[in-house]
Amino acid sequence: MTTNAFGSVLETLTRQRGVRASLIVSETDGLIVDATLRVGQDGDRVAALAASLFRKARLSAAAARLGDVAFMQMDAEQGRICAVGGKSDLVLMVVAEPTANVGLIRVELLKALETLA
């Protein structure tokens, strides 16, 4: 997949109401492949930690024999992080406001994941 394609995926996600940032991250390395961030956002930090969290979620689900992680959502006081991952090493994640429509974000993430596959 080309970087242009990554860009268009991120653009679609960031256009959703309440989404503050969207990232494509390598799950193994925790490094950003591509991202749309606002000024002042520490994307590297978010990517590293969220990728680690997603990996742990995946391993936990496997240990509990629940299959692959379909969708990960972490709610915090001032927002949430949503992430999906597929068969490849790439994890798609968004940072969203508390009022963002999680259902819509989930749909868009899964749609975007299919494009990345």
Place this chain on the structure above:
Amino acid sequence: MIIATVEGWVEAPLARYVEEARARLALLLHPSGQVVAQAGFTRSTDVMTACALAAAVHATSKELGRQVDGSGFRVLHHGGTDKQLHLAAVDLGRVAYICLTVFDEESSLGLVRMYFGDLCRELAAAAPEQPAKGPSLGLDFERELNHNLSALFGRA
């Protein structure tokens, strides 16, 4: 002769770094290859040898960077099958170290890089203005050295 005193203030930040980054071990070394501090599963590695090699790798990478880029490379990452290495300079102004981090699937390069940045900031904040001066060594070394060397070479 330059004598450096190993300063204890490096140990706590290094230990915290290993814990937070979930690294297997971290070695802080002097650019000449000598160990300054260590944290993590250090028993799994020949620390002195690792430091000597790390210093050599860092020195050659830096020199290569200077030849290629005009300025020395500061960070090196090796991806192994089970474990990975992160080798980077820690420049604290009056003193410069190298940090070798070994990590596996419990961590990631992104995490190590992130916490390494925190480590550098912590070390910079903790570093005292002037290096600690130790007491005079007062080595009564000649007799003991001769005895020890003779013992080493089986001539005691």
Place this chain on the structure above:
Amino acid sequence: MSLVNYSTREITCKIVYYGPGRSGKTTNLHYIYGQVPEDRKGKMVSLATQTDRTLFFDFLPLDLGSISGFTTKFQLYTVPGQIYYQTTRKLVLQGADGVVFVADSQSRQLAENVESFQDLHENLAEQGIDARTVPLVIQYNKQDLPSELILGKQDLSDALNFRGVPEFSADALHGPGVFETLRSISELVLKRLSSGAGK
């Protein structure tokens, strides 16, 4: 540079074996490694080519035991002697507390010895170090070869030892002179450390 850890009471010093190619620097370390008990040495690392020429360095950590209550460790390094490894020699020489110059006693190697000795001084100067302040010992290796092939100790001393530093004849392959050289450089380094520490 010497590293002193007052809390763990450890001293670590770096000794570099310098000299022209094939003079016996690596042989010195191999001999030392072979003689020292297991609990007093670390792994010997040799970064060498397929034909056993030193490519980067050899490294041997030694535990000299307790000296005045300090666990004293010496890290022995060799440099690659071939001319085109100039940059590598500079890197390995950084932070050296003492130098053993291993000269090849063969008559045909005199020019290489002199060149290597000059190279050592130049590299130290580049690092801002006055070579006269660095503990130095000269070893005239291969003195076991037939006399018609080598220069005697005095001739070599006249050519190289203008500083009047300790000098030793040696046959590094079989051992004579190796221990004496190491003891001498150890003494010089520790003497310097003892007088320099705490200042």
